[in-house]
Amino acid sequence: MAGACSLGLLQVLLLAVARASLPGTVVRLNKAALDYVSDIGKAPLQRALQVTISDFLDPRGEVLQSTRVQILDVHLLLLHLKFIVDFGVRLSAAANFTVKVFRVPEPMELVLPVALQADVHVTRDSIGTLVLSIPTCSSTFSPASTLDGSNSTSQELLALVQEHIKADLSGKLCLRVSGLVQDLNVHLGTLIGLSPVGPESQIRYSITSEPTITSNYMSVDVRAVLFLLGKPILLPVSDAHSFVLPWPSGDEGAMATVGLSQHLFDCALQMLQKAGSLNLDITGQLNSKNNPLNTSTLGQLVPEVAHQFPEPMPVVLKVRLGATPVITLHTNNSTLKLQPFVEVLAASPNSALQFLFSLDVLVNLNLQLFVSKAKLRGTTSILGGVQLSVATSNVGSIDMDQVHAVISTVFQKPLLDHLNALLRMGIALPSVLNLHYVHSKVSVCEGYVVISSGFTYQH
Structure with a gap:
């Protein structure tokens, strides 16, 4: 139960509903939470980047020849998340794509470094849960290099292959990142379900307003409604001010800080x-x-x-x-x-x-x-x-x-x-x-x- 609380009184959260109030909660996600999401998100992002590349039209001879191109491996070097003030989260990633071009008589393998950046907008929807979207996403390609053991490849051909891969991947990679974010939205929707308290009682949480986002944390005001036999427990209104959790509060190094009025x-x-x-x-x-x-x-x-x-x-x-x-x-x-x-x-x-x-x-x-x-x-x-x-x-x-x-x-x-x-x-x-x-x-x-x-x- 120990813990320093040196920042004085908090005002009680009282949300008026028909002359009654609902209990207030504040959930604050700190930088450590983004670090944890970055860590557990590496594997799913790495899998998501394993996309299919269309065939390369190889300009050999007088006729363009369709040549299969395949991503053999994606090695995610970096995944970093940081808060964007009043907006959401910026995702930065770096990966090496090992690509094989099935040329005849000898295939060609190369490594293509790619940097990804996506801005994730965080907002609240009408049913009281967080919703993520990606209004901007971009990919940056560094020069490719052939792997040791590959046959000698002209710089002209390497440039053509790289340009083909870049054109094909630019949209697909951002689509995959967007798909992961949509999966997160489905998961975030489970916040608002009823959770049992006792045989005849439940609690339901919902977000009451747009999140507050600073460079250090993202904070959301949460309404907690307790139900007994399907009816909400409401107490008389005694104040009109909101429950505000000071910064800093609790352990700044923790992933989350939850304030309960x-x-x-x-x-x-x-x-x-x-x-x-x-x-x-x-x-x-x-x-x-x-x-x-x-x-x-x-x-x-x-x-x-x-x-x-x-x-x-x-x-x-x-x-x-x-x-x-x-x-x-x-x-x-x-x-x-x-x-x-x-x-x-x-x-x-x-x-x-x-x-x-x-x-x-x-x-x-x-x-x-x-x-x-x-x-x-x-x-x-x-x-x-x-x-x-x-x-x-x-x-x-x-x-x-x-x-x-x-x-x-x-x-x-x-x-x-x-x-x-x-x-x-x-x-x-x-x-x-x-x-x-x-x-x-x-x-x-x-x-x-x-x-x-x-x-x-x-x-």
């Missing part, structure tokens, strides 16, 4: 509360020496319980969260406040549950956040114990100083186990198909969370 966490907790996922029943067993949840133990502290239940019976704690949990994000510290309502019931001889008393509970928890497999997950521990007060009683006066130790002891572990199981399920972060977050570091700042992460792409 507190509003996203508020919506996630409200979704869990509305779904009833935070509710649980804690049941005592008569034959368990480690669980004092039975009428015999309570009867020693509350006389009326002993009077109503002369024979030991199991006791059940029904824990219900009527109030939405409250998360607080301070620099290097995140806490979660729960205010459960607990009904204490005992099993009667006819197996029906009989109400004994109810409790208002206040528990503060330390929240630790981490990233695993493109999901933000969490784990909690109790801060300062559990506060209990009697709400109603069907067993007369209750001395909470005596009852507190019993109830809090049996209450804490089941609550933590239940809550941590939910938090470990996690919420999917903005991502595309087959792309995973790796080596992620989570930093808590004042009112928001920053994730600095690398990526790995798995086919």
Whole structure:
């Protein structure tokens, strides 16, 4: 959870929809992300450049003879990507093409160096995903050279062959680069699909505006919508400003920096509360020496319980969260406040549950956040114990100083186990198909969370 967040408060992202707001996220791709794409993109680009060359009309004798020309190998020497301010990304590549010309009686092999440059425009489409296009692309050919062992070739013939190859490849190479970009568009479209959060809940991301592109990064504002039973979770509008992630923020050397507003966490907790996922029943067993949840133990502290239940019976704690949990994000510290309502019931001889008393509970928890497999997950521990007060009683006066130790002891572990199981399920972060977050570091700042992460792409 460690991480320096020295740049002050971020304003909360609140996008108004029918007097309600949607949680905000900022995704920033840094230079390291371009380096990674360059690295994993070399093999597919090298394969894409293996194009077919039309036959060469060899001017031997009095009649032009059609001679087959074939690319034997493409060796990609360089693939480099850099940001173009307010536009997108510039792709620069250099490759050596080994070409064979099937002349009779002896074929000719040559190496042709080619440099490629394409400007990739990055924009947002109407459905909220990134779209890439290539408005400009060019190829530059250096002089070809014959391979060692080839028969002596006149410079005139070599120039003719090279001119033929250049004319044939100029358009084809850019078409192949454009084809790779179109394949990326299909992949980028997977950002906006629904991702499950729980059995009846999902999250959907979409890009809300044109990307901001500087020489150091590309940043996009992302709307996160949480759904429960197909209905969005919307919170009242309390501000009209956008969530802005300062530069620099997080680890500048990371591939990606993801900023998550507190509003996203508020919506996630409200979704869990509305779904009833935070509710649980804690049941005592008569034959368990480690669980004092039975009428015999309570009867020693509350006389009326002993009077109503002369024979030991199991006791059940029904824990219900009527109030939405409250998360607080301070620099290097995140806490979660729960205010459960607990009904204490005992099993009667006819197996029906009989109400004994109810409790208002206040528990503060330390929240630790981490990233695993493109999901933000969490784990909690109790801060300062559990506060209990009697709400109603069907067993007369209750001395909470005596009852507190019993109830809090049996209450804490089941609550933590239940809550941590939910938090470990996690919420999917903005991502595309087959792309995973790796080596992620989570930093808590004042009112928001920053994730600095690398990526790995798995086919």
